Amino acid sequence: MKGVIAGLEMREPSSLDEALSAMRNDPSLVPLAGCTDLYVALNFGTLESTRFLNLWSIDELRVIEKSNDALSIGALTTYKSIIQSKLVRKRLPMLISAAREIGGAQIHNRGTLGGNIANGSPAGDTLPVLAAADATVVMRSADAERRVPLTQFYTGYRKSVLRADELIVAVEIPSFSGKQWFRKVGTRAAQAISKVVMAAVRSPRPRIALGSVAPTVIRLPMTEGALEEGAPIQEAQRILMDEISPIDDMRSTEEYRRRVASNLLGRFWAETE
């Protein structure tokens, strides 16, 4: 049932610098943008914060560009902009597949890539894509900028290395080759939360990332290693089942997630031959 939403405070910075200095002065501020995840938590009383920083109008964080051969996507880029981006289509089509499956048109218009990362749900649909693409999260504070690979960004269930005075400003995806593959398994055909979500790249060193099967998005180094060494797919599937640690929850079961993740690996392998 509804949580209390009284006593919220909202700051409205007009630039990134202003936002960062506000966060340095007051680390209790929680940044928000499209609100597509945040308001749900707020509404259900599962979010304790009451002081917010509205980033929505900071257009400098909405840029999609090539920088030093890497693809750089600003944190406030909406799913709609991702879907429409020719650059993303060329470099990271699996991100478009993921963005399309996040909510309906209304969520595409508001939800942001940075928000999906910051929210840190293990079911976040773009996260396996970014993990499989070896993306780097670019974080900035009033004092400094730092970069952390997405695979090292999360430290536990909805926990990350992001400090209270830092904002995610962009993700950078290095250039890579290989066939990209994405599959989301939700509770229905649209507007679903993932039960299993996989992104993978078929290359001499295959990369496989899964969501909803562990407290955070994960890469599967052992499975990848086996495939790289030429192990048969059936063996890689067995390794995958040992490598993940899904749980039972209200949406699915541990056993289902394990089996389906294994099946998706097989499908990925067959479809990218």
Add this chain to the structure above:
Amino acid sequence: MHASKIASPLAVGRNVPRKDSAEKVAGAAKYVDDLVFPGMLYGRTIRSTIPRGRIAATRLAFDQRGFVVADYRDIPGRNVVALIEDDQPFLAEREIRHTAEPILLLAHESRDLLLRAHVEIGYERENPVLDPESSPTAFKSLAIDKGEIEDGFSEADIIIEGEYRTGHQEHIYIETNGVIAVPQDGGITLLGSMQCPFYVHKALKSMLGWSDERIRVVQTETGGGFGGKEEYPSLIAGHAALLALKANRPVKIVYDRAEDMIATTKRHPAIVRHRTGVKRDGRLTAMDIDIVMDAGAYVTLSPVVLSRGAIHAAGPYRCDHVRVRGRAMMTNTPPNGAFRGFGAPQTQFAVEVHMERIAETLGIDPVKLRETNAFRPGDTTSTGQILGEDCSALDVLRRAVRRSGFRTRQRRYAGTNRGIGLALFYHGSGFTGGGEVRLASKASLGLTERGVQILVASTEIGQGTRTMHAQIVADALGVPFDDVYPVQPDTSNVPDSGPTVASRTCMVVGRILQQCAEEMKTRLGGMTPREFFAAHGPMIVTSEYEGPSGIKWDDSTYRGDAYSTYAWACDVAEVEINPDTFEVRPLKLTCVHDIGKAIHPVLVAGQIEGGTAQGIGYALIEQVVMREGSMANAQLTNYTIPTTLDTPPIDVVIVENPSRYGPHGAKGVGELPIDGPAPAIVNAVRSIGIDLREIPAVPEIVMKAIDLGKGKTDARHVPL
């Protein structure tokens, strides 16, 4: 049939515009939460957080300035929601029987302060009963017997048994429940989202101990009901009234989605066991059926839900020896209640999947098995009712098989991950047994300056009541459709036409209106309504339901004519199973429905399409996750109903085999469509070789069924 009496019908059978479209497409229709009254407070319900126990202490741990607080001691009359049994309190006194049971009420003009108010409730906990099969308390037990079951089994070549399970289903009307209570002039007015204004009226009279005229109930525009606003609004109205009378100010209670899902009624889960005797050629010789329904913590409507379920439990099939035993068991979960289909979807799921298993066991084609056994006119149902010419079971079956290209697709899908299956089903129109006669519903027509006014308590909840009633009246009177207009149901202004439930609004109330119109036409004496009004002023004509003659029913023995007529249907489902994810995707549904007469074909098709979509959700994705007697996934994020992409093309064919009793031959249509999709879909999955006997058939269940099927010799084909 009545239509023959009318020269050139003007509106009936045509797709006239809805009476309520203008307001609805413009966003101008006023739902309860759109209304605001001067000085209005908001109400909140404090609920139990345990499934069973006793209240030890309550403490209001907040600053009470500006608050109105009410508990059971504020109830001037009886603290029971008057319905079938007087067991459910408006507010718990000591005993807690389920999670989310109302205990205390708060009102304040600030919704923020209201939400912030913390009430501490101490409990003495007791162990809850959560499994209906091990519950010591049956709210209702019933027996239907036809022939001698043991004789039937001794005639059989083979006996086939099976157990089938269906889950809860949440209504998910898109508008949540809400009521506003406005005290005025020594009385009180309740405005709200509801199906049955006179149910609310009756419950409030009993709660307040007041006379009829002091209580006025007005239905506001209602954003869907599906049975979920049949009995529950009485409870909310009681709460709003208590707060409003104590505050002497209007009070609005509108549930948010989570509260609506946690606290209000759902479809009864059921376990149905079949033991069936058959001849090798497929003829049924004995049907022994045991039904257990989970009623939840209070009786509410469970006896009648069980009753309808039991009457439909043997399916639309001839069999000389039938034994049905049914029990509605108490559990410490929120009470289950009315939901479109009212017990019949559960039992017809079971019998239709069982029929498929019989066909598999005998090696008979499933269509052939149903053709062999389907009711024909003159056949006798399990209650001993002799079916008349309005029985269309065989006709809808054959049409559906032809229309869907069943045979061709059966061949085409063989050996693939696609399958096709069907379900043959029926639904009794109106109240069960003598219910309609006991109700003695009334309807009125008023002649006014504007034209002809329809005065009924039947509510428009989306199904098209206003439009369809106006069509019937317009033609019976011989006036243009646009001259007939509905009024919002208001107990101070309309007669009690009975509740808007049980697929009775067209067939029963429409028929009474037709009688009113016929009488008004006589009284007009050849004048047009306008001429008559100019000459004589207004006129009101009221008519009462007359039970069809020759219909007999005995409630104590469950023998007789359970319904004055039945609507008949056959659904064909085509599905595809994803071998990686075990997801079942419906590709197409073909729905052939005999509903007697389509007063408005597009509205009828809309009922069939909407009911079918709801049935697809019931079959595949709508899973209520209960933990410790409480719904754990009470948000639309995790309780998922079909979106545009989950709903396949639905090919609707309307068949019109008229009933003697409904206007123009109409039978009930509202509920029939939800009885068929689940068994049709599960049978389509069966045709792929997966032995499914449970819904919702979420992928996790399908996966298990596939695992169980592997290694079994009777699985014809397991491609996965």
Add this chain to the structure above:
Amino acid sequence: MTSISVTVNGATRKHDVEPRMLLVHYLREVLGLTGTHVGCDTSQCGACCVCVDGLVVKSCTVLAVQANGSKVTTIEGMSAPGLLHPLQEAFWEEHGLQCGFCTPGMIMAADDLLRRNPTPTEEEIRAGLDGNLCRCTGYHNIVKAVQRAAGRMGQTRDTFTIDAMAGKTDEFPTPAAKH
């Protein structure tokens, strides 16, 4: 309290609002525009859809202050009084509604879709409306309504009078195969 200025259905509205106020509550309770509905509180149902700066959003997950300086269109702003937008007309004609609670949000989402794609296929319509839930219709007539509106919006007429709808009793196709 924060001061905001929002252009709603063409008129500039200025108010001091609590920062926590949702756009949907601003529209419904401050401006009295109750055609925008609340169905779920979790941004699933889409009954609260409005158009902000040319994009459809779920106004239950947008804060009123985030609409500061924006142009907002609600269902009430889709047509002038007494007139109908082609989508409203098509929802009426095709019976793309039953209880009507999802209808305003559905029309706003359909409008967004047709602005992006004036000639959508049935599949594209279904994909474009997958963020809006309807429990009554099974979506069939909603899809037909959007198809009909798309066809008409490609032509010249922009709005229709409500009066012109009255008496149109028999133009709509019947799905029934008669007995």
